[in-house]
Amino acid sequence: MPNQFSNRQQIRKPAVTSKGGIVAAQSRRAAEVGAEVLAAGGDCVDAVVATGFALGVLEPWMSGLGGGGAMVLYRAKENRVEVIDYGMRAPNSLRVEDYPLANDGSVAADIFPWARVKDDRNLHGPGSIAVPGVVAGMEAVHRRYARLPWQDLVKPSVALAAEGLLVDWWTTVMISSCAADLRRYPGSTSAYLKDGLPPNPQWGAKAVVRLPQQQLKATLSHLAHAGARDFYQGDIARSLTRDIQAAGGALTVEDLTAFQAHVRDPLRIPYRGGTVFATPELTAGSTLAHALRLMQASLNAATTAPDAAAYVAYAEALQAAYRERLNGMGDAAGKRSLGAEYLAPACTTHYSVVDSDGNMAAVTQTLLSSFGSKFQAPQSGIMMNNGIMWFDPTPGTTNSLAPGKRCLTNYTPVLAQAADGRHLALGASGGRRILPAVAQMLSFVMDYGMDLDTAIHCPRIDASEGDIVGADTRLPAEVMTALTAKFETVPAPVQTMPMKFACPSIVMRDGDVNSGATEIFHAWGDAVAEG
Numbered sequence: 001m002p003n004q005f006s007n008r009q010q011i012r013k014p015a016v017t018s019k020g021g022i023v024a025a026q027s028r029r030a031a032e033v034g035a036e037v038l039a040a041g042g043d044c045v046d047a048v049v050a051t052g053f054a055l056g057v058l059e060p061w062m063s064g065l066g067g068g069g070a071m072v073l074y075r076a077k078e079n080r081v082e083v084i085d086y087g088m089r090a091p092n093s094l095r096v097e098d099y100p101l102a103n104d105g106s107v108a109a110d111i112f113p114w115a116r117v118k119d120d121r122n123l124h125g126p127g128s129i130a131v132p133g134v135v136a137g138m139e140a141v142h143r144r145y146a147r148l149p150w151q152d153l154v155k156p157s158v159a160l161a162a163e164g165l166l167v168d169w170w171t172t173v174m175i176s177s178c179a180a181d182l183r184r185y186p187g188s189t190s191a192y193l194k195d196g197l198p199p200n201p202q203w204g205a206k207a208v209v210r211l212p213q214q215q216l217k218a219t220l221s222h223l224a225h226a227g228a229r230d231f232y233q234g235d236i237a238r239s240l241t242r243d244i245q246a247a248g249g250a251l252t253v254e255d256l257t258a259f260q261a262h263v264r265d266p267l268r269i270p271y272r273g274g275t276v277f278a279t280p281e282l283t284a285g286s287t288l289a290h291a292l293r294l295m296q297a298s299l300n301a302a303t304t305a306p307d308a309a310a311y312v313a314y315a316e317a318l319q320a321a322y323r324e325r326l327n328g329m330g331d332a333a334g335k336r337s338l339g340a341e342y343l344a345p346a347c348t349t350h351y352s353v354v355d356s357d358g359n360m361a362a363v364t365q366t367l368l369s370s371f372g373s374k375f376q377a378p379q380s381g382i383m384m385n386n387g388i389m390w391f392d393p394t395p396g397t398t399n400s401l402a403p404g405k406r407c408l409t410n411y412t413p414v415l416a417q418a419a420d421g422r423h424l425a426l427g428a429s430g431g432r433r434i435l436p437a438v439a440q441m442l443s444f445v446m447d448y449g450m451d452l453d454t455a456i457h458c459p460r461i462d463a464s465e466g467d468i469v470g471a472d473t474r475l476p477a478e479v480m481t482a483l484t485a486k487f488e489t490v491p492a493p494v495q496t497m498p499m500k501f502a503c504p505s506i507v508m509r510d511g512d513v514n515s516g517a518t519e520i521f522h523a524w525g526d527a528v529a530e531g
Contacts, residue, residue: 005493011494013520015456017513018513018529020530021044021530023051023527024506024507024517024518025505026351027055027524029058030058031526033051034048034050034051034054035531036156037050038356043357044353045073048138048141048351048361049138049154050156051353053138056157060371061367062349062365063366064134064382066134067132067134070083070084070279070413071084071413072266072279074277076357082266085279087406088406089259090402090406091404092254093250094250094388096395098127099121099127101115101117114389117393122391123386124181124375126384127249127250129386137365142228150228151225155224158217158220161214161381162217163210164212166208167199170523171199175193179197181371186378187376188374191211192211215381218381241255264281269289276292276416277416277417282408283410284409284410288439290321295443295447298313299313299447306448310443311475311483312482312486314436314440315463318439322466347368348365348431348434350363350365350428352516354509354516356530361425368385368386368387368389369389372385390407411427412428416446423508423509426442426505428441428505434502436461436462440461441506444458456506460501461475462501467488468488468490469490471491472501473491474494494520495521505517516529
């Protein structure tokens with residue numbers, strides 16, 4: 001792939017090590033919020049709640065109150081792993097007849113190559129909104145394990161919203177990428193655009209540009225005092241549904257009231273003498289299990305780092321796993337074999353937490369597309385998901401749109417216990433590219449014994465685009481040669497935009513020592529230790 005980037009640039013982001021707790025997130029400031037909660041005596045779960053709400057304020061294009069997700073938890077004292085699933089679902093009030101196909105032979109212009117729906121109603125705007133689950137997920141985990149009051153864990157996000165969204169170059173890039181659709185909706189226009197254009201940071205040494213978040217501040221403050229159920233059956237629920245219905249959507253308070261997060265048993269995947277614990281059901285957990293089975297059978301783990309044969313084995317296993325995952329979706333072979341995950345990465349955030357007692361969490365949350373539906377509810381300041389886009393609008397398929405149906409997702413938060421006794425909490429953002437990143441990071445640690453600093457700097461491939469393999473340009477020449485001999489291989493620089501590889505956030509526990517790391521090229525991501 002032709003590019004204009006330096007071939008000599010080197011980027012490093014050292015892993016953090018501590019006997020205290022660590023939060024690894026895509027936003028340093030959100031990680032600091034979680035670390036402060038740990039330092040104040042909070043459990044890993046307290047940090048999960050506080051960090052999750054903070055991310056919704058700081059990264060409104062990635063996640064927030066209007067999204068959904070899943071987490072995998074490890075409770076050290078009981079040596080127990082469990083999953084909390086708060087993935088989005090179609091509203092019970094949804095009417096399939098409101099999503100007529102355009103019938104012009106075109107396909108949707110976003111992530112999934114479904115047949116196009118008239119006016120793109122399933123892609124953006126109030127008609128694309130699924131029932132959000134983030135608040136229910138935070139409520140469920142808080143009720144089970146938290147030490148600190150709900151109000152104390154929501155308050156940091158209130159303070160962040162009061163400051164306003166800081167505009168730096170990364171903020172500008174993310175808003176610019178969606179400005180054409182954000183300007184369709186008055187609430188989004190007023191929140192993120194200035195004179196209809198994305199904001200820009202100023203050159204002055206002391207110049208600061210912030211976007212007000214007063215409606216979101218008020219909503220979070222109310223949520224802190226009224227409690228989580230208010231989002232689903234109280235003032236927030238009524239405000240949210242009024243805004244959505246006034247704009248032509250169908251979401252009702254009854255749809256919100258019916259939503260519940262679910263505690264599930266994890267998938268238990270044996271791997272290299274240890275165990276990987278992944279999310280079950282409508283996530284990529286089963287696809288990860290398939291890839292790991294193939295990797296364990298084909299990898300030679302006698303070396304200290306993956307060689308050319310290992311990267312070929314990664315590509316073969318991941319491509320086979322994707323073919324199996326999407327076999328029933330009916331797309332053609334080759335580049336379109338990815339079906340629903342072919343066109344573009346989704347918009348997701350992942351964070352991982354470990355506390356000083358060894359409790360761990362891997363948490364992935366999403367709005368689906370960047371800025372989700374692009375519809376920010378004017379009264380509450382909540383950016384809403386576009387989860388309806390997860391469904392095939394063509395009737396009669398396994399994943400066809402229907403009222404009350406759960407969304408098929410591709411996020412993959414995992415916990416792992418390695419044969420050498422180390423524990424790992426891991427996940428990534430990056431849509432279809434999440435699975436390859438998670439599988440390789442697990443291999444780096446469990447096959448080759450790497451510490452986090454070595455693993456996070458080890459080059460990866462991406463094998464999520466059908467027959468194509470994306471190869472990090474930092475890979476040795478012999479690896480590139482071996483990949484090119486077997487696959488259509490595209491050299492890809494690791495960069496911030498557009499991201500060619502997923503962005504992992506990881507924590508590890510070795511004995512009583514914790515470590516944390518995040519993707520080295522993510523501009524905001526950091527691991528932060530308590531204290």
